[in-house]
Amino acid sequence: MKLTKYNLCLGLLVAAMAVSPALAHGPIGAQPAAIETVKLAADRTNILAMAGTYKVKFDFQEQTAWQPDYTPIAPKVSGGHEVVRVIEDTGRKIVLQHILIAEHDGKIFPIKHWRQDWVYEPESFLVYTGPNRWQLETVPEKMRKGRWSQTVWQTDDSPRYGGFGEWDVQGGIPRWRSGWTWRPLARRDAVRKPVYDRYYAINRHSPAPGGWIHWQDNMKMGMKDGKLVPFVQEMTLNTYTKFEGFDAKRADDYWTATSAYWAAVRAEWDAVIARGNGVTVIEEAQNGSVTGPKLMGLADDIEAGKVLTDEAVARAKIVIAEAATKPAP
Numbered sequence: 001m002k003l004t005k006y007n008l009c010l011g012l013l014v015a016a017m018a019v020s021p022a023l024a025h026g027p028i029g030a031q032p033a034a035i036e037t038v039k040l041a042a043d044r045t046n047i048l049a050m051a052g053t054y055k056v057k058f059d060f061q062e063q064t065a066w067q068p069d070y071t072p073i074a075p076k077v078s079g080g081h082e083v084v085r086v087i088e089d090t091g092r093k094i095v096l097q098h099i100l101i102a103e104h105d106g107k108i109f110p111i112k113h114w115r116q117d118w119v120y121e122p123e124s125f126l127v128y129t130g131p132n133r134w135q136l137e138t139v140p141e142k143m144r145k146g147r148w149s150q151t152v153w154q155t156d157d158s159p160r161y162g163g164f165g166e167w168d169v170q171g172g173i174p175r176w177r178s179g180w181t182w183r184p185l186a187r188r189d190a191v192r193k194p195v196y197d198r199y200y201a202i203n204r205h206s207p208a209p210g211g212w213i214h215w216q217d218n219m220k221m222g223m224k225d226g227k228l229v230p231f232v233q234e235m236t237l238n239t240y241t242k243f244e245g246f247d248a249k250r251a252d253d254y255w256t257a258t259s260a261y262w263a264a265v266r267a268e269w270d271a272v273i274a275r276g277n278g279v280t281v282i283e284e285a286q287n288g289s290v291t292g293p294k295l296m297g298l299a300d301d302i303e304a305g306k307v308l309t310d311e312a313v314a315r316a317k318i319v320i321a322e323a324a325t326k327p328a329p
Contacts, residue, residue, distance in 0.1 A: 025179070028146040028166065036146070040120065043148065043167040046174050047094050047118050048086060049207045055243035056082045059236065060188065062220070066230040070195065076188070081243065082113065083251035087259070092120040097262075099251040108247050110254040112262075112296065114160070115153040125149035125162040126273060128182040131197065132328035134159045135278035148176065150203070154288040156295035157265050158281050158323075159273070160184065163203050178203045189220075190285035196222035196231045214238040257303040264313040265295060265320070272324045280328050294319045 031039075057079045062072035081101040088095035098113035119125065121144040129135045139149075151162040163178030183199040184190075200219040206212060216236035221228055273279045282290045298312040307315075 025166070027142045039146065039167075042174070043120070044091075044094065046167055046176070046205075046207055047096075047148075048089070050096055050116075050205070050212050050240070051084045051086045052211075052240075052242055053244055053246070053248045054082050054084065054211060054240040055245075056080055057237075057239045057241075059239070060234060061236070062232045062234045064233040066219075066232060067224070070231050072232050081246040081248075082240070083110075083248050084240075085252075085255065087255075094118045097255070099254065101246055101248070101251055108250055110251045112155050112254070112258075112299065114155065115157065117149075117151045117153070119149045119151075121145060121147065122149045122164075125164055126151050126159055126278070128159070128161045128184055128198070129278075130182070131184075132282050133278065133280050134273070136273065137162075139164065150176070150178065150205075153269075154292065156287075156289060156292045157262065157269055158289040158291050158295075159269070159279065160288065173206055175204055175206045183218075184283055184288075185285075187285065187288065190283075193285070194220070194222070194231075195224070196220040198222070199234075200230070208239075211240040211242050213240070254303055258299045261299055261302055261309050261312050261316070264309075265316050268317050268320050272320060276324070279324050280326075281323050282326065282328055289323070291319055291323045 057077065059075070059077050061075040065072055083099045083101065085097050085099070086094065087097045095118075096116045098115065100111040100113045102109055102111055122139055123144070124136045124138045126134050127137045139147075147164060147166045149162060149164045152160045154160050161181055161183040163181040165176055165178045167174060167176045169175070179202070181201050181203060183201055185194075185197060185199065189196075198221050200221050202217045204213075204215040204217075206215075214237075216234075216238075218234040218236055219230050220232050220234060221230055223229075224231075269279075284290045284292065287293055287296075295316055298307065298316055301307040302309055302312050
């Protein structure tokens, strides 16, 4: 086969995919304990600053086609109101829960959105390894120092993706940058049944005046002629701007009513993942995972007074167990 620049680039891409995210950068050198303490405090400040009430803008732009027969779709901009609350903080682990506030037919209602877990110097973290499968990836001890994993979970607390990286300051701006990270398709793409079926991406988070940003460099990948290839490059910028002009109390009321249930659901997912060193869950375009409608529905029933929390938890454990043992197609 003739070696062209395109073939060479694809070869380098395949080689890059084989590199563990934990090995994307070299070890962080030893520093005095006082400096490490100050750095950890600064990292925590940046993460905790994501909590609050926001007007959110989601800006998706497919820009560069990597296949000659692919045409990028038109840019899409959407938005909404979102509440982000700290639901766990142990010093070395911070958990942030996002809740959307939506309005329909004059009624305001909350929608449990994504969750992000930040862990300092983790021994392992959960990564997406292909359709319907997530695996725990060990972080070599020498690579842990000074770094954080970020694990993102679906609306029903089933897994979505994980990344690993360091908070640093560039050009005066604090920024966390992941290594290259596999991710399943978001609903906005999955419902269209595109030629690609996953993302290979770098995620960045930065505090900003009046809020924070989540920037994604998404390479949209899929199978072609029996090989996994890139189809198009997408730039995504999610902007969170502090805003008090909506009913954030509605989100807090929902969380007060359902937080014990969701804590049990998180614990059950964690237990299943620990036992299997990962988990297989069938993906579903509309809901992320097949468990979404039932687990989310049980929370709604708790808030509405239709079921007690203990009963809902028992049902949720059955839903998770069945989904985690069902063979993927």
